[in-house]
Amino acid sequence: MNISGDLNIAVAIREYFDSGHTYEVILDMLKCNRDISISMRTLKTHFKESGLYRRGNYSPLPEVRRAILSELRGPEQLFGYRTMWQVLKQKHKLRVKRDVVMRLLRQLNPQGIALRTRRRFTRRTYHSMGRNYIWHVDGYDKLKPFGLALSGCIDGFSRRLMWLVCGATNNNPAVIAHNYINCVKSLGVIPMRLRTDFGTENGTMAAIQCTLRHAHTDYYAGSSSHSYGSSTGNQRIESWWSYFRRGRSQFWMDFFGDLRDSGNLNGSHEHQCLLRFCFRGVLQKDLDECKGLWNKHRIRPSRLASCPRGIPNELYLLPHRYGSRDCGFAVEERELDVFPEEGLPVGLCGDPNIEEYLQQTVQQNTLQQPQDWELATELYLALKDIAGF
Incomplete structure (x- = not known):
């Protein structure tokens, strides 16, 4: 062949x-x-x-050094050497030994290494029957003071991120249900169980899950397919948020905090809308990259976990290799079309009036939507001066 x-x-x-x-x-x-x-x-x-080789033909050291320096300018400054090694391979297409990355990070980011060394995380025992046995859904509120809300979902068995979305709110039931329906449509499958906290934003999604499972005959069919619990008990997604805080969101929290402390950002509705308009696309791009890196990284073995080690994408796509099975249930798109998607926020900033004004301002001043956080900062300050917010 x-x-x-x-x-x-x-x-x-x-x-x-x-x-x-x-x-x-x-x-x-x-x-x-x-x-x-x-x-x-x-x-x-x-x-x-x-010409594809696992070893040999390594990239020049100056090129690797430049790539690491470029990553350290953004949220990647929070990465350890394993994650940075993965970024260099997948994002920059560089061939480099992992111990070389470790030595370079010690030289280029000693402060970050010292901070990571002081932090520890204690894991609890977790059990799962296979992929799509249970999805864990939760919102992330650490960026909410700046007007940005995150929603995430993780598969309990494979630890694969099912969605990671930035929006104007994660308290709107229509937004959470929209994320769930989009994910189910792309996979053509619903999980056996869904796990959330007691927030009212999860009500519509829970109702859809139970409705889609009402005709099944297994133990968790119908209303048993969704379960509420405390946030601290939703351990899969909560532990991932802890990883996310260390590896990504701390950068954004510090950056937006500096913007606030400099007097360029306050808690007003206008400022939050303007921030979302400028940064939401950039942050979502960063979240997509974070999701891709996580789903392709290798999870090391743990004596406190019954789930197998491995790469989340492999664990999810090839469960038979790990002595497991798919616990989900097939669903057709026509079954999902009966659920209307209403009440979703409009545009980037979530306010249709401010959205229209900002779009017109951008067009009139020949400004461009930014591709990175530095250009987003320039656009934010420019629009803030023009609009007089």
Whole structure:
């Protein structure tokens, strides 16, 4: 079979290779996801012809150093050497040894290493039957003082992030239900169980989950498919928020805090709308990158966890490799179309009147939507002066 002649297969193999999957997993991915069966020898021959090697041909050290310095300018300054190594491989396409990254971080970010060394997290025992056995949903409020609200969901077995979304609010039931429906539509499956806290924003999503499960006959069918509990008991998503605080959100909290302390941001509705208008797209891009890195990183073994170690994407997509199964239930899109999506915030900032004004101001002054946090800061300060907020 000529793999190189089929561009789609070659691109898929390159993507699996860059994600760090083993050769056996790549063969399994091709067979399960694309119905393509090839031998290990054919795969290795393709790697050799394409110049794909796990070891050797390492990137120049100055280039690696420049890439790390560029990452340390943003929220990635909170990363440890393992995550930074993964970023260099997947984002910058660099070949570098992990111990080299560790040594460079010691030189370039000694303060960050000292901060991470002092922090510890105690894990609790967790049990799950397989993928889609239970999804954990929760909101993240640490950025709410600045007008930005996050919503996330994680699969309990694989620890794969199902969604990670930034919006104007995470207290609106329509917003949380919208995130749930979008995820279910993309997968074509609903979880056996759904776990949330007691917040009223989860009511519509819980009702949809129970409605979709009403015709099933298993132990958790119908109303038993959703369970409320305290936030501290929702351990999968809460432990991930702890990781997120260390690796991402602390940067944004400090940055927006500095913006507030300098007098350029207060708690007014106008300032929060303006901040969302300028930063929401940039923050969502950062969240998408964070989600991708997490779903492709390798979870180390833990004596306090009954779930297997491995890469979240592999654990979720190939549960049979870990002696598990899919506990979810298939759902068709027409079953989801009966749930109307009303009451969703409009635009980037969540206020249609301010949104229209800001869009007109951007067009009249030939300003552009930013692609990174530095350009977003410039746009925010420019619009703040023009609007007189």
